[in-house]
Amino acid sequence: MDDQLSRVFSALADPIRRDMVARLAVGDATVNELAEPYAVTVQAVSKHLKVLEDAGLVSRSKQAQRRPVHLEAEVFDLMTKWIERYRREAEQRYRRLDAVLAEMTGTAGSAGPVEAPEQSRVEGEAS
């Protein structure tokens, strides 16, 4: 895993970690509090938190010997931006295709490639 977007998606791919995020949305919590609902050891939860922290989804402050975990909402925007971008493009294309089909009224199948779009080497992570 290299870039942050990968780390964020990867972090949220685990149900336990998603659940912990849900829990943290309610309020900060300690590692033990977070571990309590699950049938895993505290060490495992600590590792999960490290994953979330590396993704920037969570921060840990050092308060006496316990480290309250805090959810960082900003990183969510990174995902939202990525998702919205391509969802929008896909939907636009869908409408465009609809229009084309309406015009030629059923010549090509609705599953055909749209003009073989030039293989434009998508720039992926940029933006």
Place this chain on the structure above:
Amino acid sequence: MDDQLSRVFSALADPIRRDMVARLAVGDATVNELAEPYAVTVQAVSKHLKVLEDAGLVSRSKQAQRRPVHLEAEVFDLMTKWIERYRREAEQRYRRLDAVLAEMTGTAGSAGPVEAPEQSRVEGEAS
């Protein structure tokens, strides 16, 4: 990996797969077209597509001996809903905390747990 949300996040955790989604947002493509930009074998790309398909992000139609890949935009909503929900909660809590802090003007540190919120066993995947 069991539930769809996990599969979707996991699928998008890989840069190549995200790039393929970006490419598919422009228009449908065949496996070879998708494989062309990358330094991996066609078989590897085929596997990536299987992951995307299992996540419901992509569908493959059988057209002669080639199988055009099509992006399914709807699944994105699943993620967006999940993300927005907890981002909103976290931000609300942040504002609430701000208000509390403004009221008591700096008694507790800004990192302290907000009243130890009763360990309310978050219902996670529901909704």
Place this chain on the structure above:
DNA sequence: TGTGTGTTCAACGTTTTGGTTGACAAGGGT
């Protein structure tokens, strides 16, 4: 000063992931 609590580190085992090569099925094109 010791003892207990909260958290992390290190080593280990198992499963999943992402890649490879090689073989094979399914359909055009000539």
Place this chain on the structure above:
DNA sequence: ACCCTTGTCAACCAAAACGTTGAACACACA
């Protein structure tokens, strides 16, 4: 009929993910 292209399947491999146990570290408190 033959081959050639397109894509998948199977077996294998190395590395990463997720869990465990056991030890260590950092503090509070008696």
